[in-house]
Amino acid sequence: MHLYYLTAHQLHDMLVNKEISAEELTRAVFDRIDQVEEKIRAYITLTREQAIQQARQVDRARVAGEELPTLAGIPVAVKDNICTAGVRTTCASKILYNYIPPYNATVMEKLNKEQVVMTGKTNMDEFAMGSSCENSAFFPTCNPWDTGRVPGGSSGGSAAAVAAGEAILALGSDTGGSIRLPASFCGVVGMKPTYGAVSRYGLVAYASSLDQIGPFSRDVTDCALLLNVICGHDPLDSTSAPYEQLDYTSFLTGDIKGMKIGVPREYMGEGIDTGVKEVITGAINVLTGLGAEVEETSLPHTEYALPAYYLIAPAEASSNLARYDGVRYGYRADRAGDVVDMFMKTRSEGFGPEVKRRIMLGTYALSAGYYDAFYNQALKVRTLIKNDFDRAFEQFDLLLGPTAPGTAFKRGEKIDDPLQMYMVDICTLSVNLAGIPAISIPAGMVDHLPVGLQLMGKPFGEGELLRVAYAFEQNTDHHRNFPE
Amino acid sequence: MIGIKEVEHVALLARLELTGEEKEVYSRQLSDILEHARKLQQLDTKDVPPTAHVLPLQNVLREDRVGEHLPPEKVLANAPDRQDDFFKVPRII
Numbered sequence: 001m002h003l004y005y006l007t008a009h010q011l012h013d014m015l016v017n018k019e020i021s022a023e024e025l026t027r028a029v030f031d032r033i034d035q036v037e038e039k040i041r042a043y044i045t046l047t048r049e050q051a052i053q054q055a056r057q058v059d060r061a062r063v064a065g066e067e068l069p070t071l072a073g074i075p076v077a078v079k080d081n082i083c084t085a086g087v088r089t090t091c092a093s094k095i096l097y098n099y100i101p102p103y104n105a106t107v108m109e110k111l112n113k114e115q116v117v118m119t120g121k122t123n124m125d126e127f128a129m130g131s132s133c134e135n136s137a138f139f140p141t142c143n144p145w146d147t148g149r150v151p152g153g154s155s156g157g158s159a160a161a162v163a164a165g166e167a168i169l170a171l172g173s174d175t176g177g178s179i180r181l182p183a184s185f186c187g188v189v190g191m192k193p194t195y196g197a198v199s200r201y202g203l204v205a206y207a208s209s210l211d212q213i214g215p216f217s218r219d220v221t222d223c224a225l226l227l228n229v230i231c232g233h234d235p236l237d238s239t240s241a242p243y244e245q246l247d248y249t250s251f252l253t254g255d256i257k258g259m260k261i262g263v264p265r266e267y268m269g270e271g272i273d274t275g276v277k278e279v280i281t282g283a284i285n286v287l288t289g290l291g292a293e294v295e296e297t298s299l300p301h302t303e304y305a306l307p308a309y310y311l312i313a314p315a316e317a318s319s320n321l322a323r324y325d326g327v328r329y330g331y332r333a334d335r336a337g338d339v340v341d342m343f344m345k346t347r348s349e350g351f352g353p354e355v356k357r358r359i360m361l362g363t364y365a366l367s368a369g370y371y372d373a374f375y376n377q378a379l380k381v382r383t384l385i386k387n388d389f390d391r392a393f394e395q396f397d398l399l400l401g402p403t404a405p406g407t408a409f410k411r412g413e414k415i416d417d418p419l420q421m422y423m424v425d426i427c428t429l430s431v432n433l434a435g436i437p438a439i440s441i442p443a444g445m446v447d448h449l450p451v452g453l454q455l456m457g458k459p460f461g462e463g464e465l466l467r468v469a470y471a472f473e474q475n476t477d478h479h480r481n482f483p484e
Numbered sequence: 485m486i487g488i489k490e491v492e493h494v495a496l497l498a499r500l501e502l503t504g505e506e507k508e509v510y511s512r513q514l515s516d517i518l519e520h521a522r523k524l525q526q527l528d529t530k531d532v533p534p535t536a537h538v539l540p541l542q543n544v545l546r547e548d549r550v551g552e553h554l555p556p557e558k559v560l561a562n563a564p565d566r567q568d569d570f571f572k573v574p575r576i577i
Contacts, residue, residue: 102558196539209537238544239537307521318498325499327571329562339576340499348501356500360510361517363498364486377524379534384527386535418513419520435538459538 003028004165005482008074008222011168015062015073022055022062022073026117029075032165033119041141042151042161044080045088046120051075054117061115070225072115077167079158080121081128082213083202084108087118091204092136093126095324095331095350105202106237107171107213107230114229119167122157126352127321128178128206130154131424134415135354142411143185144483145449149408152182152424155216159186162216163483169226170216175207176309177403177428179214180440184403184452187442187481189223189469190216194460195435196241199234207316208239210309210432219479220441220470224248227462243460251463252470257291259468260396266302267401267427267454275446276402283443283453283472284400290471297396299388304381305430310422311365311378312433317355318362324350357418386434393458398468402427403440403452431456439465442478450481486514 003011003025014020030048037043058073078084081091083101085108090096104112111118125135133141133156141156143149144164151160155172159182162170172179174192183190191214198213205211215226227248234240263284268277284294326332326346333349336342351359365374392399404427414421431438436459443453453472457465473479486494491507491514502510556569565572 099562102554102561196541235546239539239541241539241541301527304524304527307524310517311521311524322499326564327573328559330564332564336574339574342574343499344501347499351500353506356502356506357510357513359498359500360491360494361514364490364494364514364518367494367497373525374518374521376534377527377529378521379536380529380532381524381527382535383532384529386538419516422517433535 004032007219008071008168008225012070022058026051026055026075036164039147040144040160040164041139042122042157042166043120044090044123044138047087047118051117051119058115069114074116075119075168076116077119077122077158077161077170079124079155079172081173081204091127092124094137099329106199106234110229122161124157125154126355128154128173128175129354129358131181131421137352143408149410152185154178156182158216159183159188162188172216173203173211173213175210176432177425180403180428183440185408187450188216188218189220189441191223191439193462194437196239198230199237199240201234201236205320207313220466220473221252224466246463248463248466251467254471254474256468256471259292261292261294262297262392262396262399264299264399265296266299271405272402273406276451279444279451280402286472286475297392301384301388305385305433306426308378308381309429311374314358314362315365315375318359321359382433385430389434397464399456401454403454407446407449437462437465439469441469444478486511
């Protein structure tokens with residue numbers, strides 16, 4: 001097995017036992033990048049020199065006999081909407097094409113303290129708006145399982161990098177499914193933590209009440225390890241939740257006897273591909289075989305999640321993206337007359353079509369005369385969706401369904417029809433609206449393309465998600481599949 | 485239905501300058517999306533409070549103490565245009 005296809009916990013043991021050095025590992029991953037990146041295009045920026053320096057530092061500590069943090073020396077890719085001091089952070093947008101943050105996001109401070117090796121910044125849909133990674137202002141990323149297909153979005157670069165061995169772990173962000181969808185399409189593990197569990201300080205804002213940073217990995221143990229590093233209260237984020245920090249690896253016992261799991265019938269009905277449903281049914285059989293009690297349930301307002309989300313998220317985005325005016329950083333249009341003309345030209349030239357569409361939609365939903373009919377109604381429906389989950393969790397420890405209604409689609413297939421593209425998110429949006437955690441894990445293949453199983457948990461119930469995900473993984477082989 | 489006039493009004497509010505073609509595309513696409521969103525109005529939400537935020541956090545305060553700040557050089561390093569320690573913009577009045 002190649003080094004670049006091993007997991008972080010395997011590599012940690014090899015580093016500690018001096019079977020490999022961090023520099024060798026980093027070079028192996030960059031050799032892999034050199035080999036496949038032309039086809040995959042997962043990265044906007046590679047930080048090779050810095051990575052080698054970071055690896056050497058880990059090796060010096062190792063030789064000196066210092067105890068290594070668990071993820072020390074592990075190559076990690078970072079989505080390009082997470083601020084990295086001194087390293088260009090573009091959000092895959094022309095309007096930030098040259099932005100070099102003067103500070104680190106809190107998650108980057110945490111990764112640096114852990115002594116991970118950052119490989120680079122990954123491609124995404126511009127400002128995290130999209131489900132296919134085709135909305136990047138630079139280039140689309142390809143799915144490692146079939147390069148004619150999309151990797152999912154918006155964190156498509158991070159998912160593709162982990163799937164193709166171009167990183168061992170990665171960070172993404174999830175506002176309506178942007179970690180889980182690409183995890184499902186690329187056959188890797190991806191988790192959206194509870195809203196408030198991971199600091200958003202230094203995450204470029206899209207929809208602030210929904211955005212959450214989370215991990216990508218090739219197995220559930222690695223997901224728990226990366227979650228251990230990035231979680232925790234942060235005074236720099238006023239929506240960061242004060243809660244007790246846990247060691248998530250303590251949930252990886254394999255024992256799920258007697259756990260009550262609900263399957264919302266809305267997630268297994270119309271609009272979900274037959275092949276996907278078969279994979280999920282197979283997963284249910286595995287969990288039942290391990291002693292879980294699986295029963296059908298209902299989240300009756302599921303069909304309203306899509307319209308509610310596509311009003312709330314654009315409304316927040318229209319406000320958040322008002323800051324891009326060409327004054328303090330980023331792109332500025334030349335040949336502008338007065339200052340308002342400069343704002344308008346800068347924004348019109350700097351933003352891509354989907355970003356403009358969402359700014360327009362959000363501005364409309366918040367404008368006089370439409371606020372109550374659209375935005376406020378969407379917030380009330382958000383309450384109903386959250387209540388559905390609260391009721392279900394009185395009866396069940398967690399809920400289960402597919403992550404996406406289908407497998408990875410072809411590039412160009414949905415890009416001209418925004419509503420069709422938005423439909424791809426029907427299984428993931430409710431989770432963000434309710435603020436709960438969810439994980440997508442590889443559960444099988446349909447026509448040689450990966451299918452993700454989504455587990456949804458109670459607020460701050462990441463541990464229980466990992467418990468079930470781990471039990472499933474230990475009794476199946478899907479996480480050992482790699483694209484050619 | 486969102487007409488061209490309405491698209492122009494919203495674009496101005498959002499400080500976007502759209503081409504004739506963009507106006508037509510957005511008129512059609514926004515109409516489709518908002519038509520889909522009308523579904524929300526089927527629900528009776530008279531007694532339902534809105535959820536703007538899922539966490540029960542309010543008024544997160546900190547001590548009123550001067551913290552660390554970025555030096556002007558770092559703050560201005562990304563500026564498209566500057567003069568001394570200021571961001572420079574085209575004429576306002």
